[in-house]
Amino acid sequence: xxxxxxxxxxxxxxxxxxxxxxxxxxxxxxxxxxxxxxxxxxxxxxxxxxxxxxxxxxxxxxxxxxxxxxxxxxxxxxxxxxxxxxxxxxxxxxxxxxxxxxxxxxxxxxxxxxxxxxxxxxxxxxxxxxxxxxxxxxxxxxxxxxxxxxxxxxxxxxxxxxxxxxxxxxxxxxxxxxxxxxxxxxxxxxxxxxxxxxxxxxxxxxxxxxxxxxxxxxxxxxxxxxxxxxxxxxxxxxxxxxxxxxxxxxxxxxxxxxxxxxxxxxxxxxxxxxxxxxxxxxxxxxxxxxxxxxxxxxxxxxxxxxxxxxxxxxxxxxxxxxxxxxxxxxxxxxxxxxxxxxxxxxxxxxxxxxxxxxxxxxxxxxxxxxxxxxxxxxxxxxxxxxxxxxxxxxxxxxxxxxxxxxxxxxxxxxxxxxxxxxxxxxxxxxxxxxxxxxxxx
Amino acid sequence: xxxxxxxxxxxxxxxxxxxxxxxxxxxxxxxxxxxxxxxxxxxxxxxxxxxxxxxxxxxxxxxxxxxxxxxxxxxxxxxxxxxxxxxxxxxxxxxxxxxxxxxxxxxxxxxxxxxxxxxxxxxxxxxxxxxxxxxxxxxxxxxxxxxxxxxxxxxxxxxxxxxxxxxxxxxxxxxxxxxxxxxxxxxxxxxxxxxxxxxxxxxxxxxxxxxxxxxxxxxxxxxxxxxxxxxxxxxxxxxxxxxxxxxxxxxxxxxxxxxxxxxxxxxxxxxxxxxxxxxxxxxxxxxxxxxxxxxxxxxxxxxxxxxxxxxxxxxxxxxxxxxxxxxxxxxxxxxxxxxxxxxxxxxxxxxxxxxxxxxxxxxxxxxxxxxxxxxxxxxxxxxxxxxxxxxxxxxxxxxxxxxxxxxxxxxxxxxxxxxxxxxxxxxxxxxxxxxxxxxxx
Numbered sequence: 001x002x003x004x005x006x007x008x009x010x011x012x013x014x015x016x017x018x019x020x021x022x023x024x025x026x027x028x029x030x031x032x033x034x035x036x037x038x039x040x041x042x043x044x045x046x047x048x049x050x051x052x053x054x055x056x057x058x059x060x061x062x063x064x065x066x067x068x069x070x071x072x073x074x075x076x077x078x079x080x081x082x083x084x085x086x087x088x089x090x091x092x093x094x095x096x097x098x099x100x101x102x103x104x105x106x107x108x109x110x111x112x113x114x115x116x117x118x119x120x121x122x123x124x125x126x127x128x129x130x131x132x133x134x135x136x137x138x139x140x141x142x143x144x145x146x147x148x149x150x151x152x153x154x155x156x157x158x159x160x161x162x163x164x165x166x167x168x169x170x171x172x173x174x175x176x177x178x179x180x181x182x183x184x185x186x187x188x189x190x191x192x193x194x195x196x197x198x199x200x201x202x203x204x205x206x207x208x209x210x211x212x213x214x215x216x217x218x219x220x221x222x223x224x225x226x227x228x229x230x231x232x233x234x235x236x237x238x239x240x241x242x243x244x245x246x247x248x249x250x251x252x253x254x255x256x257x258x259x260x261x262x263x264x265x266x267x268x269x270x271x272x273x274x275x276x277x278x279x280x281x282x283x284x285x286x287x288x289x290x291x292x293x294x295x296x297x298x299x300x301x302x303x304x305x306x307x308x309x310x311x312x313x314x315x316x317x318x319x320x321x322x323x324x325x326x327x328x329x330x331x332x333x334x335x336x337x338x339x340x341x342x343x344x345x346x347x348x349x350x351x352x353x354x355x356x357x358x359x360x361x362x363x364x365x366x367x368x369x370x371x372x373x374x375x376x377x378x379x380x381x382x383x384x385x386x387x388x389x390x391x392x393x394x395x396x397x398x399x400x401x402x403x404x405x406x407x408x409x410x411x412x413x414x415x416x417x418x419x420x421x422x423x424x425x426x427x428x429x430x431x432x433x434x435x436x437x438x439x440x441x
Numbered sequence: 442x443x444x445x446x447x448x449x450x451x452x453x454x455x456x457x458x459x460x461x462x463x464x465x466x467x468x469x470x471x472x473x474x475x476x477x478x479x480x481x482x483x484x485x486x487x488x489x490x491x492x493x494x495x496x497x498x499x500x501x502x503x504x505x506x507x508x509x510x511x512x513x514x515x516x517x518x519x520x521x522x523x524x525x526x527x528x529x530x531x532x533x534x535x536x537x538x539x540x541x542x543x544x545x546x547x548x549x550x551x552x553x554x555x556x557x558x559x560x561x562x563x564x565x566x567x568x569x570x571x572x573x574x575x576x577x578x579x580x581x582x583x584x585x586x587x588x589x590x591x592x593x594x595x596x597x598x599x600x601x602x603x604x605x606x607x608x609x610x611x612x613x614x615x616x617x618x619x620x621x622x623x624x625x626x627x628x629x630x631x632x633x634x635x636x637x638x639x640x641x642x643x644x645x646x647x648x649x650x651x652x653x654x655x656x657x658x659x660x661x662x663x664x665x666x667x668x669x670x671x672x673x674x675x676x677x678x679x680x681x682x683x684x685x686x687x688x689x690x691x692x693x694x695x696x697x698x699x700x701x702x703x704x705x706x707x708x709x710x711x712x713x714x715x716x717x718x719x720x721x722x723x724x725x726x727x728x729x730x731x732x733x734x735x736x737x738x739x740x741x742x743x744x745x746x747x748x749x750x751x752x753x754x755x756x757x758x759x760x761x762x763x764x765x766x767x768x769x770x771x772x773x774x775x776x777x778x779x780x781x782x783x784x785x786x787x788x789x790x791x792x793x794x795x796x797x798x799x800x801x802x803x804x805x806x807x808x809x810x811x812x813x814x815x816x817x818x819x820x821x822x823x824x825x826x827x828x829x830x831x832x833x834x835x836x837x838x839x840x841x842x843x844x845x846x847x848x849x850x851x852x853x854x855x856x857x858x859x860x861x862x863x864x865x866x867x868x869x870x871x872x873x874x875x876x877x878x879x880x881x882x
Contacts, residue, residue, distance in 0.1 A: 006752045021538065024543060027547065028538070030558070030559075031546035031547045031558070031559060031560060032542070032543075032561065032759075033748050034744065034748030034749050035748030035749075035751060036561075036748075036752075037752050038537070038538065039537065043537070043538050044538065045537060046533060046537055047531060049531045049533065054531075054533070069532075070532065074532070075530065075531065075532065080525070083524075084524075084528070087525070087731070087732075088521045089490075090487060090490045090516065091490070091511065091515070091516065092490065092495070092508075093510070094473075095479060095480040096484070096487055097462070097465055097466070097479065097486035101469075101473070102465060102472060105469070106468065106472045109472055117471070117472070118471075118472060118473060118474035120473065120474060120477075123568070123733045124564040124755065124756065125756065126755070127564070127568065127596070130571075130598055131596070155572070155753065155754070155755050156568060157571055157574060157575050157578075157597070157598065158597065158598040160751075166751065166752065167752075169750030169751045170751045284756070290760070290762065291528075291733075291757075292564050292732075292733040292734070304474075304475055307476030307477075308475050310476060310601075310607065310608075310610045310611045311476060311478050312476035313477070314565065315510060315565065315566065315725070315726055316564070316731075316733035317733075319733075322733070
């Protein structure tokens with residue numbers, strides 16, 4: 001198993017493709033270079049999207065159980081309309097006063113614990129994590145960062161350098177240490193043990209940093225451990241690690257780029273299920289339902305000194321169109337009761353998956369509409385289990401259902417549909433999934 | 442003079458403001474924290490924009506001679522329409538095949554020298570410069586970066602760490618060396634001398650890096666030296682420095698975030714006036730006329746090894762809406778002949794500014810619709826000259842004309858109107874400028 005190849009991606013020459021698709025892929029490679037990957041053994045091409053559906057140009061509908069950027073469904077009319085209205089009126093930056101960004105900042109921060117009352121805007125989750133690092137570094141005087149061993153936090157030098165998920169071709173930065181995700185201790189029952197082991201690992205990593213003269217700046221985790229394999233439970237297990245990093249002089253940064261904005265069903269933010277209050281929470285993907293926007297929410301005392309000295313300006317971030325977009329997203333989450341829907345439909349999805357009697361399903365984990373199904377070839381190794389998971393993902397794709405894989409060995413099916421998914425869509429998904437399980441070895 | 446304060450920005454309590462504006466500023470500070478700055482001693486607030494005009498809520502029009510993001514004019518209808526059409530149809534990422542991003546990549550790269558044939562997409566100029574660093578580091582095996590002494594290249598840890606413009610509160614990273622901008626040798630006549638001195642400084646900086654065990658990775662410059670004070674001439678002076686960094690084993694990265702997309706009037710990209718072909722050119726601000734998009738264009742051999750090993754995915758960047766936006770921007774530049782307009786109207790602007798007989802104007806420099814007017818208090822120091830420049834900027838703002846300052850001591854008026862500016866707008870600007878010069882000092 002090569003850990004540096006991209007999971008679930010097209011490999012040129014591996015499968016026969018229609019001539020026209022081959023041409024498009026060749027043109028793309030010529031103009032966009034070698035770093036981009038296409039999903040699925042046989043890539044997909046869409047021309048239209050609506051709700052949980054994506055359509056190819058022959059009009060075939062694909063059930064989208066994977067895209068969490070368009071968390072309110074593809075092309076949600078209220079968001080498209082808000083963006084259009086503001087874009088036709090005025091698009092300016094944060095150096096001028098504009099009501100929309102003030103309103104949005106107030107609405108957004110009110111969704112956080114009272115201690116986290118200030119927001120800064122970015123263009124991407126990568127920028128948000130990068131800025132969180134800059135703030136943590138300034139506040140703590142340290143540089144050391146602790147992440148989980150298959151984490152993904154973005155594409156900038158700092159963010160990619162703390163993203164072991166990117167594989168051995170992207171070296172971790174020297175100030176970064178990894179700890180095992182709670183994944184690896186899930187067989188130990190009970191929140192306390194999981195929490196204690198994770199906290200102990202964080203303590204050890206902090207001590208290791210200090211032994212090498214690097215003061216710890218932060219522990220940063222995706223609060224659903226999305227890239228490590230989806231580990232929401234037992235709720236509360238993060239608390240002890242948060243205490244540990246603070247005791248070591250570092251901050252706790254919750255990467256909410258994937259878990260945030262009602263995804264987990266029980267709360268707006270993933271950290272809430274653990275009963276902790278982060279120093280910084282970073283936001284991204286679903287924040288604009290497709291419009292490029294991201295940011296971080298922070299405790300005022302943590303950003304005070306940084307903000308007074310270092311001015312912060314990010315040309316596009318917090319512009320008036322982004323702010324109106326963000327407001328529309330919050331409106332829709334409220335008006336369509338998407339938090340509740342995520343809880344209800346997510347619970348249904350998890351329960352029907354749990355009900356499947358198949359010894360290749362090692363576990364079903366999830367919170368709200370983010371579910372991981374760990375696949376295992378009985379008696380097989382991780383590579384075989386990974387091939388099983390990837391086979392299922394590609395067989396589903398051939399049945400026009402989109403999911404992908406995650407986890408240290410990419411053995412976990414990553415099921416993450418838009419928040420507007422209904423039980424009817426779940427049934428449709430389960431029908432395809434059952435058929436694929438049956439036909440797969 | 443404090444070099445770490447933000448030039449031309451609002452200072453709380455320094456001037457009397459309407460109660461309502463005070464409230465808005467207080468709310469903004471509470472919700473957005475201490476790092477944001479507002480432009481002008483008395484901040485501006487707009488509700489609508491069209492062409493070169495911004496309007497406050499009382500309907501007062503402000504002549505916008507500063508904003509280069511909305512390079513085609515505020516709310517250009519063709520761009521707004523393209524964005525709306527695609528946003529209502531489909532917004533997906535580069536993991537799926539989509540024609541728009543392929544088309545846009547081909548259109549964009551064809552605007553570059555043949556050697557620079559591949560593009561990668563980002564969400565901001567900061568991300569583009571950060572990615573350029575990652576690629577240069579991988580390609581050269583070095584870390585060392587050379588920038589000019591008042592350069593600005595962005596907000597990520599890497600980009601802000603090579604942006605001395607941000608002031609002493611944002612430390613430069615240890616792998617960064619600065620060289621004097623060609624600014625400081627402009628009194629020496631002739632391209633060859635300016636070029637030789639700049640190249641010699643680059644050589645020395647590269648040697649200094651090597652003496653400290655840091656292999657040079659790149660020289661990166663804004664090809665108009667926008668933040669150093671606007672230094673376009675003499676054309677061709679960059680060539681020798683480009684040779685020098687390559688001889689030292691580093692790449693030449695042209696930061697085209699400000700000079701790019703027809704701004705300089707003589708060509709689409711600022712590097713072209715110097716007769717050089719960069720290894721990487723980074724793009725940003727005007728790329729989507731307000732829609733958050735950025736990227737870099739690169740020689741295939743420079744990105745080949747990086748791209749094969751390190752997969753690159755940037756959620757929002759290169760999405761189908763961004764691509765359609767970018768295509769519309771290129772269409773408008775072509776159809777409205779904005780390159781030609783930038784040349785013609787820019788030349789007119791420069792000539793009428795040059796014609797002013799005022800011994801406080803030390804020099805007028807510019808290319809296309811990017812002009813710097815260096816102000817100097819005869820017999821005064823840099824601080825007094827800076828106060829003069831800031832006084833003019835704020836007096837213009839009170840007359841509803843927007844510009845700002847730039848340069849090492851912020852003594853240079855930065856005049857950078859949208860590319861749709863006509864000679865009528867220039868005349869209007871000059872009327873206000875003449876009046877302000879008269880009433881100042």
